[in-house]
Amino acid sequence: MMDLDRIPDHIGIVMDGNGRWARAKGLPRLSGHNAGMLAMKEIVKRASALGVQYLTVYAFSTENWKRSVEEVSGIFNLLVLYVDRELAELNANNVKVRILGDYEELPRNAVERLRRSIETTADNSGMCFCIALNYGSRDEIARGLRAIAADALAGRLAPAEIDEALIAGRLYTAGMPDPDLIIRTGGERRLSNFLLWQSAYSELVFSEAYWPDFTPRAFEKAIEEYQGRERRFGGR
Numbered sequence: 001m002m003d004l005d006r007i008p009d010h011i012g013i014v015m016d017g018n019g020r021w022a023r024a025k026g027l028p029r030l031s032g033h034n035a036g037m038l039a040m041k042e043i044v045k046r047a048s049a050l051g052v053q054y055l056t057v058y059a060f061s062t063e064n065w066k067r068s069v070e071e072v073s074g075i076f077n078l079l080v081l082y083v084d085r086e087l088a089e090l091n092a093n094n095v096k097v098r099i100l101g102d103y104e105e106l107p108r109n110a111v112e113r114l115r116r117s118i119e120t121t122a123d124n125s126g127m128c129f130c131i132a133l134n135y136g137s138r139d140e141i142a143r144g145l146r147a148i149a150a151d152a153l154a155g156r157l158a159p160a161e162i163d164e165a166l167i168a169g170r171l172y173t174a175g176m177p178d179p180d181l182i183i184r185t186g187g188e189r190r191l192s193n194f195l196l197w198q199s200a201y202s203e204l205v206f207s208e209a210y211w212p213d214f215t216p217r218a219f220e221k222a223i224e225e226y227q228g229r230e231r232r233f234g235g236r
C-alpha cells in the first residue's frame with residue numbers, strides 16, 4: 001500500500017518506449033508520441049493529486065535532434081497541442097509550469113506556448129511541472145560552469161567560493177530539491193544524460209512498460225517501490 005504521508009517531493013521520469021509501443025502495434029512513431037502525450041497528461045494529474053511538489057519529465061533531449069525532421073517537428077506539434085488542450089486545467093489545478101533546457105531554440109509556436117504556460121501559471125503554488133526540453137545534463141553543467149568562470153574572471157567570485165551549493169544554483173534546476181525518485185519506463189536501465197548532478201542520491205525505479213502504457217496505477221506502484229527502499233545518503 002502506498003503511504004500518502006511519504007510521497008516523494010520530487011519525481012523525475014524518463015518517458016521511454018513511445019517508438020517501440022508504436023512499432024509493436026504497426027503504427028507510425030508519431031502515434032507513439034501522441035499516445036505518450038496522453039499518458040503524460042494522466043501522470044501529471046495523478047502526481048498533482050497525490051501532492052508531489054515537483055514532477056520533472058524528460059520530453060526532448062539535446063541528442064533527440066538527430067531524429068528525422070518529421071519526428072522532431074511532430075513532437076513539438078504535440079507539445080503545442082498539449083498546451084492548447086491542457087493549460088487551462090493545469091492552471092485550475094494550481095500547477096506551475098517550468099522548463100528545464102534551452103527552449104528558445106525550439107520552433108516559434110512551441111516557444112510561444114511555453115512562454116504562455118510559464119506566464120499563466122507563474123503565481124501558482126501547487127505542483128511544479130518541469131518539462132525538460134532540449135535538455136542534456138552535461139550541457140546544463142557546461143553552461144553553469146561557463147557562467148561561474150565568467151563571474152570568476154570578472155572578479156565577482158573567488159574560486160574558493162565555488163562549492164556544491166553554488167554549482168547547483170547555476171543549473172536549470174536552481175532552487176529545486178534533488179529528485180527523490182527517478183522512474184524510467186521502456187525497459188532500459190540508464191539515465192541517458194538526465195539530471196546527472198541532481199540524481200546523486202535518487203532512488204531509481206525501472207518499468208518494463210512502454211511509456212504510453214504507463215498508467216497512473218503503475219506510477220503509484222513505482223512510488224510504493226520507492227517507499228520500500230532505505231535511503232542513507234552515504235551515512236549508515
Ligand code: FPP
Nearest residue numbers: 015016017018019020033036037059078079
Ligand atoms: C522516448 O521514446 C520519448 C521521446 C523522445 C519523446 C517524449 C514525448 C512525449 C511523451 C510526447 C510529447 C510531449 C511533450 C511535452 C513534448 P522513444 O521515441 O525514444 O521510444 P523508443 O525508445 O521505443 O524508440
